Amino acid sequence: MLTREHEQFFQANGYVVVAGLFSEDEAAQYRAHYMRLRRHGTYPGDSAGVDIGASDPLQRYPRMIHMHRWDETSLRWLLDERLRASLLGLVGREPYAVQTMLYFKPPGARGQALHQDNFYLRAQPGTSLAAWMALDPCTPANGCMQVVPGSHRWPILCTEPADTRVSFTDVTVPLAAGQEVRAVPMAPGDVLFFNGSLVHGSYPNTTTDRFRRALIGHYIEGAAEQVAEFYHPALRMDGSPLELRKSAGGGACGVWVERDGEPVIELSGDETVRRKHE
Ligand SMILES: O=C(O)CCC(=O)C(=O)O
Numbered sequence: 001m002l003t004r005e006h007e008q009f010f011q012a013n014g015y016v017v018v019a020g021l022f023s024e025d026e027a028a029q030y031r032a033h034y035m036r037l038r039r040h041g042t043y044p045g046d047s048a049g050v051d052i053g054a055s056d057p058l059q060r061y062p063r064m065i066h067m068h069r070w071d072e073t074s075l076r077w078l079l080d081e082r083l084r085a086s087l088l089g090l091v092g093r094e095p096y097a098v099q100t101m102l103y104f105k106p107p108g109a110r111g112q113a114l115h116q117d118n119f120y121l122r123a124q125p126g127t128s129l130a131a132w133m134a135l136d137p138c139t140p141a142n143g144c145m146q147v148v149p150g151s152h153r154w155p156i157l158c159t160e161p162a163d164t165r166v167s168f169t170d171v172t173v174p175l176a177a178g179q180e181v182r183a184v185p186m187a188p189g190d191v192l193f194f195n196g197s198l199v200h201g202s203y204p205n206t207t208t209d210r211f212r213r214a215l216i217g218h219y220i221e222g223a224a225e226q227v228a229e230f231y232h233p234a235l236r237m238d239g240s241p242l243e244l245r246k247s248a249g250g251g252a253c254g255v256w257v258e259r260d261g262e263p264v265i266e267l268s269g270d271e272t273v274r275r276k277h278e
Pocket residue numbers: 103111112117130132145200201202214216
């Protein structure tokens with residue numbers, strides 16, 4: 001359960017791991033559930049179907065998106081009281097739930113380049129929040145989460161092309177030289193909570209025999225009045241749908257500039273122009 005130390009760590013760093021929020025048994029049940037679903041074919045939200053013979057491990061095990069819209073187990077997890085209480089404790093307001101995702105990340109799979117979630121969700125005012133639950137032991141070897149501590153205070157940065165040999169997404173955010181990127185090792189049932197501006201992502205799974213499965217919920221702060229169209233309908237944590245406005249794309253984004261020899265972020269980029277290149 002959430003403690004004062006978790007809250008303080010979250011405020012200072014923009015992320016926190018709550019160890020053992022779910023039990024190892026529950027994590028094992030979720031692993032079995034999603035492996036069973038994946039074996040049975042394709043679902044709404046799959047951007048590409050399953051290709052059992054593909055050489056790319058991610059085509060054999062593509063991620064699932066918005067499962068809570070058609071799978072009761074996913075909906076129950078997204079609205080679970082432990083997640084609600086943790087999010088409320090961390091940000092001081094009731095969250096609204098907008099997305100579920102399941103990443104299988106099998107041996108040999110690419111990671112997801114460093115990014116900020118609110119670049120996609122566009123929750124306003126305020127930001128988005130994530131609850132990322134490990135279903136397997138996660139270490140740097142199998143591509144655990146990587147975070148940039150303190151980056152939750154940054155604005156949304158302009159994106160750049162990512163290296164698609166190591167990332168299945170094709171945009172990333174640039175970092176200043178010397179910026180710490182911190183690995184977040186986790187055990188099954190641990191939940192990593194993070195702010196929608198926190199720069200995070202993961203590197204490839206370099207093992208030959210270990211999946212790195214994760215069940216992910218995305219939320220928006222209860223103060224939000226709008227979110228990008230893809231995330232509608234938002235749900236209150238009692239499961240009832242909520243009417244929000246649809247965020248428009250575009251606007252200013254941050255770029256690194258040098259001031260007095262120090263790297264600082266300036267809001268001088270134009271996201272509309274950048275998005276054309278995605
Ligand atoms: O699980 C990963 O490797 C990346 C997940 C992620 O970046 C996200 O949920 O926003």
